[in-house]
Ligand SMILES: [Zn+2]
Protein backbone atom coordinates (compact mmCIF):
# COMPACT_ATOMS: atom_id res chain seq x y z
CA UNK A 1 0.00 0.00 0.00
CA UNK A 2 1.10 3.49 -0.79
CA UNK A 3 0.50 6.90 0.75
CA UNK A 4 1.50 9.38 -1.93
CA UNK A 5 0.83 12.65 -0.08
CA UNK A 6 2.52 13.22 3.27
CA UNK A 7 3.59 16.66 4.56
CA UNK A 8 6.70 17.09 6.69
CA UNK A 9 5.89 20.67 7.60
CA UNK A 10 5.26 20.41 11.34
CA UNK A 11 8.77 19.21 12.20
CA UNK A 12 12.43 19.91 11.48
CA UNK A 13 14.29 18.70 8.40
CA UNK A 14 16.06 15.90 10.24
CA UNK A 15 16.39 12.15 9.88
CA UNK A 16 14.71 11.60 13.23
CA UNK A 17 11.63 13.51 12.01
CA UNK A 18 11.51 11.31 8.88
CA UNK A 19 11.89 8.25 11.12
CA UNK A 20 8.63 9.20 12.89
CA UNK A 21 6.78 9.01 9.58
CA UNK A 22 8.43 5.74 8.62
CA UNK A 23 7.51 4.20 11.98
CA UNK A 24 3.80 4.98 11.53
CA UNK A 25 3.94 3.94 7.85
CA UNK A 26 5.26 0.54 8.91
CA UNK A 27 2.65 0.18 11.65
CA UNK A 28 -0.09 0.83 9.07
CA UNK A 29 1.33 -1.66 6.58
CA UNK A 30 2.51 0.82 3.94
CA UNK A 31 5.27 -0.12 1.52
CA UNK A 32 5.84 3.36 0.11
CA UNK A 33 5.39 6.99 1.16
CA UNK A 34 5.71 10.21 -0.82
CA UNK A 35 7.02 12.98 1.42
CA UNK A 36 6.44 16.55 0.29
CA UNK A 37 6.06 20.16 1.27
CA UNK A 38 3.74 22.94 0.16
CA UNK A 39 5.73 25.11 -2.23
CA UNK A 40 4.54 28.32 -0.51
CA UNK A 41 6.67 27.39 2.51
CA UNK A 42 9.73 28.31 0.44
CA UNK A 43 10.42 31.99 -0.41
CA UNK A 44 11.56 31.06 -3.93
CA UNK A 45 7.99 30.14 -4.90
CA UNK A 46 6.18 33.18 -3.50
CA UNK A 47 6.28 35.22 -6.75
CA UNK A 48 3.69 32.77 -8.14
CA UNK A 49 1.23 34.07 -5.55
CA UNK A 50 1.67 37.75 -6.38
CA UNK A 51 -1.45 38.06 -8.59
CA UNK A 52 -3.80 36.31 -6.14
CA UNK A 53 -2.49 38.06 -3.04
CA UNK A 54 -2.81 41.44 -4.75
CA UNK A 55 -6.53 40.72 -5.26
CA UNK A 56 -7.33 39.20 -1.88
CA UNK A 57 -6.54 40.62 1.55
CA UNK A 58 -7.33 37.20 3.01
CA UNK A 59 -4.70 35.43 0.87
CA UNK A 60 -2.19 38.21 1.47
CA UNK A 61 -2.59 37.92 5.25
CA UNK A 62 -2.45 34.11 5.09
CA UNK A 63 0.80 34.22 3.08
CA UNK A 64 2.27 36.76 5.47
CA UNK A 65 1.61 34.26 8.26
CA UNK A 66 2.56 31.01 6.48
CA UNK A 67 4.56 31.80 3.36
CA UNK A 68 8.32 31.55 2.94
CA UNK A 69 8.98 30.17 6.41
CA UNK A 70 11.24 27.29 5.39
CA UNK A 71 14.52 26.84 3.57
CA UNK A 72 14.38 25.05 0.21
CA UNK A 73 18.10 24.19 0.22
CA UNK A 74 17.70 22.57 3.66
CA UNK A 75 14.77 20.53 2.38
CA UNK A 76 16.85 19.32 -0.57
CA UNK A 77 19.71 18.49 1.79
CA UNK A 78 17.35 16.29 3.81
CA UNK A 79 16.37 14.51 0.60
CA UNK A 80 20.02 13.62 0.02
CA UNK A 81 20.51 12.48 3.61
CA UNK A 82 17.44 10.25 3.46
CA UNK A 83 18.51 8.73 0.16
CA UNK A 84 21.87 7.75 1.62
CA UNK A 85 20.14 5.36 4.04
CA UNK A 86 18.26 2.11 3.55
CA UNK A 87 14.66 2.38 4.87
CA UNK A 88 12.06 -0.29 5.57
CA UNK A 89 9.55 1.54 3.36
CA UNK A 90 10.30 3.17 0.02
CA UNK A 91 10.48 6.97 0.29
CA UNK A 92 10.02 9.50 -2.48
CA UNK A 93 10.40 13.25 -2.14
CA UNK A 94 8.51 15.96 -3.91
CA UNK A 95 6.51 19.15 -3.74
CA UNK A 96 2.83 20.00 -3.66
CA UNK A 97 2.64 22.93 -6.04
CA UNK A 98 -0.32 25.30 -6.21
CA UNK A 99 -1.44 25.67 -9.79
CA UNK A 100 -1.47 29.15 -11.28
CA UNK A 101 -1.80 29.32 -15.07
CA UNK A 102 1.13 31.15 -16.63
CA UNK A 103 3.62 30.15 -13.92
CA UNK A 104 4.45 26.70 -15.30
CA UNK A 105 7.90 27.62 -16.58
CA UNK A 106 8.68 29.74 -13.52
CA UNK A 107 7.92 26.69 -11.38
CA UNK A 108 9.89 24.25 -13.49
CA UNK A 109 12.82 26.68 -13.44
CA UNK A 110 12.92 26.25 -9.65
CA UNK A 111 12.40 22.50 -9.60
CA UNK A 112 14.09 21.16 -12.76
CA UNK A 113 17.48 20.62 -11.15
CA UNK A 114 16.29 20.08 -7.58
CA UNK A 115 16.52 16.29 -7.85
CA UNK A 116 13.00 15.66 -6.55
CA UNK A 117 11.07 12.53 -7.46
CA UNK A 118 7.70 14.10 -8.17
CA UNK A 119 5.61 17.27 -8.39
CA UNK A 120 1.96 17.01 -7.50
CA UNK A 121 -0.22 19.87 -8.68
CA UNK A 122 -3.09 21.26 -6.63
CA UNK A 123 -5.85 23.69 -7.38
CA UNK A 124 -6.03 25.50 -4.03
CA UNK A 125 -7.18 28.82 -5.48
CA UNK A 126 -9.92 29.51 -8.00
CA UNK A 127 -8.50 32.75 -9.33
CA UNK A 128 -8.21 34.61 -6.01
CA UNK A 129 -10.88 32.59 -4.17
CA UNK A 130 -9.21 30.48 -1.43
CA UNK A 131 -12.09 28.01 -1.43
CA UNK A 132 -10.65 25.41 0.93
CA UNK A 133 -9.56 27.72 3.73
CA UNK A 134 -12.81 28.32 5.60
CA UNK A 135 -16.54 28.04 4.90
CA UNK A 136 -17.20 31.77 5.43
CA UNK A 137 -15.21 32.56 2.29
CA UNK A 138 -17.97 30.91 0.23
CA UNK A 139 -20.49 33.57 1.26
CA UNK A 140 -21.83 35.24 -1.89
CA UNK A 141 -19.84 32.97 -4.23
CA UNK A 142 -21.62 31.53 -7.28
CA UNK A 143 -21.19 27.78 -6.69
CA UNK A 144 -21.74 26.88 -10.36
CA UNK A 145 -19.06 29.37 -11.39
CA UNK A 146 -16.67 27.94 -8.76
CA UNK A 147 -17.16 24.39 -10.03
CA UNK A 148 -16.77 25.34 -13.69
CA UNK A 149 -13.64 27.33 -13.00
CA UNK A 150 -12.18 24.70 -10.65
CA UNK A 151 -12.44 22.01 -13.29
CA UNK A 152 -11.19 24.31 -16.06
CA UNK A 153 -8.09 24.98 -13.94
CA UNK A 154 -7.71 21.29 -13.10
CA UNK A 155 -7.84 20.40 -16.80
CA UNK A 156 -5.19 23.08 -17.57
CA UNK A 157 -3.03 21.69 -14.77
CA UNK A 158 -3.39 18.18 -16.19
CA UNK A 159 -2.61 19.34 -19.73
CA UNK A 160 0.36 21.63 -19.07
CA UNK A 161 2.89 18.79 -18.97
CA UNK A 162 4.88 19.79 -15.88
CA UNK A 163 3.22 17.76 -13.12
CA UNK A 164 3.43 14.07 -12.25
CA UNK A 165 0.16 13.90 -10.36
CA UNK A 166 -3.04 15.72 -9.44
CA UNK A 167 -3.78 16.17 -5.74
CA UNK A 168 -7.28 15.77 -4.22
CA UNK A 169 -9.12 16.05 -7.58
CA UNK A 170 -12.53 17.12 -6.26
CA UNK A 171 -11.59 18.98 -3.10
CA UNK A 172 -14.16 21.65 -3.96
CA UNK A 173 -16.81 19.55 -2.21
CA UNK A 174 -15.01 20.15 1.10
CA UNK A 175 -17.65 22.41 2.66
CA UNK A 176 -20.66 20.64 1.14
CA UNK A 177 -21.22 22.77 -1.96
CA UNK A 178 -22.46 21.08 -5.12
CA UNK A 179 -23.23 22.50 -8.55
CA UNK A 180 -26.68 22.59 -10.15
CA UNK A 181 -25.39 20.87 -13.31
CA UNK A 182 -23.80 17.50 -14.06
CA UNK A 183 -20.03 17.43 -13.71
CA UNK A 184 -19.62 14.38 -15.94
CA UNK A 185 -18.36 16.29 -19.04
CA UNK A 186 -15.66 17.89 -16.84
CA UNK A 187 -14.80 14.50 -15.33
CA UNK A 188 -14.32 13.05 -18.80
CA UNK A 189 -12.12 15.93 -19.96
CA UNK A 190 -10.04 15.84 -16.80
CA UNK A 191 -9.53 12.08 -16.96
CA UNK A 192 -8.60 12.32 -20.66
CA UNK A 193 -6.05 15.08 -19.95
CA UNK A 194 -4.48 13.11 -17.09
CA UNK A 195 -4.25 9.99 -19.24
CA UNK A 196 -2.71 11.98 -22.09
CA UNK A 197 -0.07 13.45 -19.74
CA UNK A 198 0.62 10.11 -18.04
CA UNK A 199 -0.24 11.61 -14.64
CA UNK A 200 -1.60 9.89 -11.56
CA UNK A 201 -4.61 11.10 -9.63
CA UNK A 202 -4.93 10.95 -5.87
CA UNK A 203 -7.63 8.98 -4.13
CA UNK A 204 -7.31 10.99 -0.92
CA UNK A 205 -8.68 10.77 2.61
CA UNK A 206 -7.62 14.33 3.50
CA UNK A 207 -10.81 16.15 2.54
CA UNK A 208 -13.05 13.61 4.30
CA UNK A 209 -10.95 13.89 7.45
CA UNK A 210 -11.23 17.68 7.46
CA UNK A 211 -14.89 18.00 6.65
CA UNK A 212 -16.86 14.77 6.65
CA UNK A 213 -17.26 14.94 2.84
CA UNK A 214 -17.32 11.64 0.93
CA UNK A 215 -14.11 9.64 1.28
CA UNK A 216 -12.03 9.83 -1.89
CA UNK A 217 -13.27 10.96 -5.27
CA UNK A 218 -16.92 11.08 -6.25
CA UNK A 219 -17.73 7.70 -7.86
CA UNK A 220 -18.37 9.17 -11.34
CA UNK A 221 -15.00 10.92 -11.29
CA UNK A 222 -13.18 7.82 -10.10
CA UNK A 223 -14.91 5.75 -12.77
CA UNK A 224 -13.94 8.23 -15.49
CA UNK A 225 -10.31 8.02 -14.33
CA UNK A 226 -10.29 4.24 -14.27
CA UNK A 227 -12.01 3.99 -17.67
CA UNK A 228 -9.26 6.12 -19.19
CA UNK A 229 -6.49 4.14 -17.53
CA UNK A 230 -5.37 6.95 -15.18
CA UNK A 231 -3.21 5.60 -12.35
CA UNK A 232 -5.13 6.19 -9.12
CA UNK A 233 -2.91 6.40 -6.03
CA UNK A 234 -4.02 6.43 -2.43
CA UNK A 235 -3.10 9.45 -0.30
CA UNK A 236 -3.70 10.65 3.23
CA UNK A 237 -2.63 14.30 2.90
CA UNK A 238 -1.18 13.82 6.39
CA UNK A 239 0.34 16.92 7.96
CA UNK A 240 1.82 15.03 10.93
CA UNK A 241 3.26 11.55 11.45
CA UNK A 242 0.21 10.10 13.21
CA UNK A 243 -1.96 10.74 10.14
CA UNK A 244 0.24 8.81 7.71
CA UNK A 245 -1.72 6.03 6.03
CA UNK A 246 -5.10 7.02 7.48
CA UNK A 247 -7.91 5.26 5.63
CA UNK A 248 -5.55 4.08 2.91
CA UNK A 249 -6.84 0.51 2.99
CA UNK A 250 -10.44 1.76 2.82
CA UNK A 251 -9.52 3.97 -0.17
CA UNK A 252 -7.89 0.99 -1.86
CA UNK A 253 -10.97 -1.08 -1.26
CA UNK A 254 -13.22 1.61 -2.78
CA UNK A 255 -10.99 1.91 -5.86
CA UNK A 256 -10.79 -1.84 -6.33
CA UNK A 257 -14.59 -2.01 -6.09
CA UNK A 258 -14.90 0.18 -9.18
CA UNK A 259 -12.20 -1.71 -11.07
CA UNK A 260 -14.03 -5.02 -10.79
ZN1 LIG B 1 -3.56 20.34 -1.10
Ligand SMILES: [Zn+2]
Nearest residue numbers: 005007096237
Ligand atom coordinates in the same frame (compact mmCIF):
# COMPACT_ATOMS: atom_id res chain seq x y z
ZN1 LIG C 1 -1.33 18.46 0.85
